[in-house]
Amino acid sequence: MISFSLVIVCGAVATLLGSRLLSLFRTSPEGEGRLFYAYALGWGVFAYLVLVLGLFGGLYPVSVILILTLCFLLAIGKLKTLGKDLRAFVISLREGAREVLPVPLLLVTKILVALILLVSFVGAFAPPTNMDALNYHLAVPKLYLQTHTIVFLPTMLYSATPFASELINSLFMLIKGEVSAQLAQHLFGWALLFALFSLAKSRYGSKGGLLAVAGFLCLSSFIFVFSEPKNDMLITLFSLLAVWSLLSWNDSEKRSDLALVGVFAGLASGTKLFGLGVAFSLFAVLVVLMLLKRYRLSKISISLSVGLAFFSLFAFPWYLKSYLWSGNPVYPFFYGFFGGAHWNGILDYRVFQLGREAYLPVNFINLVISPWLVVNSGEIFLARTGVVFLAILPGLFLPRKLPQEIKILGWFSLIYYLLWFLFLRDARYLLPIIPPIAIICAFIILRLEGRSKLLKWLLMLTIMLGLGANLLTDLKVQVPKFPGVFGTVSEQEFYRDFRETERRDHTSGKLVEAFPEYEFSRKANELLFPDSKLAVFSLDQAFYYYFFDYPYVLALPMRQNLIDFASLRNEEEMSKRLRELGITHIATDVDLGGGIPDSSLLVTDSHFAPLLPGVNAFLSML
Structure with missing residues (x-):
């Protein structure tokens, strides 16, 4: 409290x-x-x-x-x-x-x-x-x-x-x-x-x-x-x-x-x-x-x-x-127009242009049907809005004369929605117009009183x-968190047993620890030195690096250009670049198998391994 x-x-x-x-x-x-x-x-x-x-x-x-x-x-x-x-x-x-x-x-x-x-x-x-x-x-x-x-x-x-x-x-x-x-x-x-x-x-x-x-x-x-x-x-x-x-x-x-x-x-x-x-x-x-x-x-x-x-x-x-x-x-954003430090056209294409190809293509027909799709096809827009987004449809049955404030709410929502469809197309980013739409929905329900009880009741039931x-x-979503709320488990047990993320092993498909990074990071935090600095490497997968208590940079080949992997030709160049950045250890969530000598391991873990500056194993994954 x-x-x-x-x-x-x-x-x-x-x-x-x-x-x-x-x-x-x-x-x-x-x-x-x-x-x-x-x-x-x-x-x-x-x-x-x-x-x-x-x-x-x-x-x-x-x-x-x-x-x-x-x-x-x-x-x-x-x-x-x-x-x-x-x-x-x-x-x-x-x-x-x-x-x-x-x-x-x-x-x-x-x-x-x-x-x-x-x-x-x-x-x-x-x-x-x-x-x-x-x-x-x-x-x-x-x-x-x-x-x-x-x-x-x-x-x-x-x-x-x-x-x-x-x-x-x-x-x-x-x-x-x-x-x-x-x-x-x-x-x-x-x-x-x-x-x-x-x-x-x-x-x-x-x-x-x-x-x-x-x-x-x-x-x-x-x-x-x-x-x-x-x-x-x-x-x-x-x-x-x-x-x-x-x-x-x-x-x-x-x-x-x-x-x-x-x-x-x-x-x-x-x-x-x-x-x-x-x-x-x-x-x-x-x-x-x-x-x-x-x-x-x-x-x-x-x-x-x-x-x-x-x-x-x-x-x-x-x-x-x-x-x-x-x-x-x-x-x-807009790298082609503004440019930007530690970024390039290849990364811009991979992160933004290529990512947009998974979204609904921009054309007039898709714009017209998108309100229905954003309610029912969450995979297209990465989330769903819910039924309130369609709740204004009964407004078509109302007289054309509407209060000015309803028109203002509608105009604002429409303009923003058009911008969203052109540039964003992620359902979460519709949040700013949901309150105005909810007010329009409430107005319609109240206006339907005495005019169309059937539509009113249907809308209320919806x-x-x-x-x-x-x-x-x-x-x-919330009940699995309650043990952590009421203190019936330790923080370590909470992150070990929490299953909302439903992480699975890529080969066997079996559930694994929900947050294996937590225990791994605790070990690393105990064994690293006060002046340590990590480079966190992942093949663009989910990696919960919040639990590290030491400074780190994200050595993600697909999402940064501070370490330009494409220009590094051998192990010496990799080592030199890492040392320029003050990197003392590398942490990776990739199973490197037997490619790492035991003497180079800082921590042995079933999921992760922070390495000393020997970068040969790191390079072998690129």
Whole structure:
């Protein structure tokens, strides 16, 4: 519970800081809405503070604690406002519960939502198990913390990309550990759901709020990231608040609301690269709205400048950092246009161009059928969205005249979806438009009351079936983690016995240790020297290198060019290059058989072998 308490305290400080900053804009949603704006903005600023600390070599626990203390003292005057907003939020939840309890289907929906949230909450206390989390979202911050500095890691494919979420992970890993970082990301998911409820409730009442949350939780891919220390929850929260600000501007036409559109679009773009698609979609809809409002060109220019200025303020530093490190502001993407350090055209083709060939080809027919495919054919898009993505189809039976906010949500979702289909085509990256689609879904269900009870009931049953299926999925994902949550097994036993990854031997097909790297890394950490540096070699397979406590580079032939394997002609050149990089040992997950003399083994293990600088065995695998 110490980790959870730490996350709550830091969240309160972030909310106070965000509330202080929001007062400068002189506009924000009242009550509960302001609470989520302040919470998200405060965390976005914290990410920047950690970035500044890291760039100047200040990633120490005392530095982070000092920053948190100063932020609290600066914003302590907002304690009363925070308490008022919290009370408003609790009252809103109570009123919503009373309103929906008498309705049987809504009551069942509410129970299913509560069970999914409870199971996911418990699972968030377990040691991290997700491959992306252990190899990226936690692994890169851990390397930063080893040197107390944020530097370019050229063998970590995405280490130069926007990193707000991962720097928040760094903050918690400095103070407490990776579980606290995981809980922080999990609570961003709760904030996202509560913000979605509040936005839908402000437009369509408590029923609309519950239906929007239920529709969102039908999203299959969300279940797999909700309890992991990944950046999906944070970017979706920022995106939703940017959309909320756009709706507020449509009502008020205040430039301060435009500024908030830019702020949260910038924060989304500072969390993940596809946040740029969120920003483009928002500003495209903004231009359409200003044209519909018959703005003059001069007024359009001024209004856009306000939004873009705040967007640049919050997004530009991440892309400037990437450019200064690699020569490419969106490294490692668009190599053919920007270039990039320690990268080349062959790697670009292997990693991105060749990978895209496995996706659905881009053409008009596939675009038309893609909403159906993204629900039913997860292997094409690497994940499924769930039934909510098709839940707007009954809207075809409604009159053409729709509220302006529904049109805005639809336009934003459509523009982003087109960008997604052209450039991404990974179902996880649809997350930013699922909250708007869920609100549209809730609106349709409510509008069907008194018009088509059959369609309404069918849609409600579809959502409940989606929730039920995701509850079963959630139980399958989270229950195996419970021994690690409740301490009935040691961490070593947890990683040894955890089977969610279902790793199998390539030859026999039998299940192997879920995380053999854990025990292997423990042995290596005990036997390596303080000045050791590893090169981790894998034939582009899953390798959980998070557990190493020493600096390392990833010697992956298919994903980096710091070690240019194609140019190395013999063992001497290989040895020279490794020594130039300060490499003292090599670790590989490939069975090298009898090719390694026993005298060169640092550790003998059934799965892995870190080697001394004799690189002959390493070369023999290329």
